[in-house]
Amino acid sequence: MDTKPEQVRYDANAYLAQCASRTVLIALADKWTCLLVDALKDGPVRFGELRRRIGGITQKSLTSTLRTMERDGVVLRTVYPTIPPKVEYELTPLGRSVITLMSGIKSWAEFHVDEILTARADYDLRATLEPQPVRSP
Template sequence: MDTASDQCTTFSVDAYMRDCASRTVLDAIANKWTCLLVDALRAGPVRFGVLRRRLDGITQKSLTQTLRTLERDGMVIRTVYPTIPPRVEYELSELGMSVVSLMKGIKHWAEEHVPEIVAARAAFDRRATEEPVPISTPTPAG
């Protein structure tokens, strides 16, 4: 039985294909916490607690899951130092560094366009709450 990654290597890699493994990669990187985490790690190794404070609003569970996913995908290196208590640091691998400019660009675009997005959302919400104009239907003659 072919796995998703087998199908992508057997055929061409195509994210539009339901079973292509590239979709799991898109899932991993098209996430707000991944974007912010990659940016937070770009300067070098960082401890978990520092990341948690830096990414305001992230839960411990979300941070742990995102770091594990990025480690599993080869984008983050987790180093455990044999101290008491153990010290753990996270840093971007070479693969992780290759996505920094993309994530930085997405973060910059989001910050730059906040006013436009907020205005568009407000306009949409106003339209959604307005009373619809009733359409008159002809009454049967009789």
Template sequence: MTMAMMQHAYDVYENRCPTRLVLDRLADKWAVLILDRLDEGPVRFNHIRRDIKGISQKVLSQTLKKLERDGLVSRAVFATVPVTVEYALTPLGRTLTETVSALAHWAERNMDAVLAAQRAYDEASPA
């Protein structure tokens, strides 16, 4: 057992460890994009939907609920007409901002290299 494993009550390498559920959530592209978007401050639902191209209202709603349940996102409802709902990162969610941003923007910076690697792989592999 490594020193890191001895410091934590959970072991991500164990198949029944509840950390797997959190990793599954954080490995979702929509969750990464939402968390990265919320890093700038509280945002209304429709603003998030406009900013994240391709996400459906249903998927956005489901993902926000899951992130809220996990304690990563908070939801504030304001008594306006119509009702205004804003989402923000919680203190726990803020602990992920560097990691989420690094992951999301790594993809942007390295996409050309990934595409080149895929082409090379496909050309070298028999169909």
């Protein structure tokens, strides 16, 4: 007897606030998710190594993001019965299906960072030079 729930197909439209695909999009668009997918693309990695590899991520953010990714079926968490317990994280087949997209976003950001920083500086300079609206009391 198959105890697996029947797969439900949604008429997905992420523009609709109530659509489940919106929650998937939000989870994938998270900066830590993007970096974690890329960090896990070569195989299983332990928690401490992920934390060292991804500068600036807090233990809380890493734990939370990994839990969300595990809940979404993107990451598999394996606990080995050792003392202390050894825990590894790896991408599931579903997680592996998003590697190209996430690695592409990361690569795009790294390739275009100079242009983006220049655009930001230009914008900030223009904002300081433009006359500010006068507010009435």
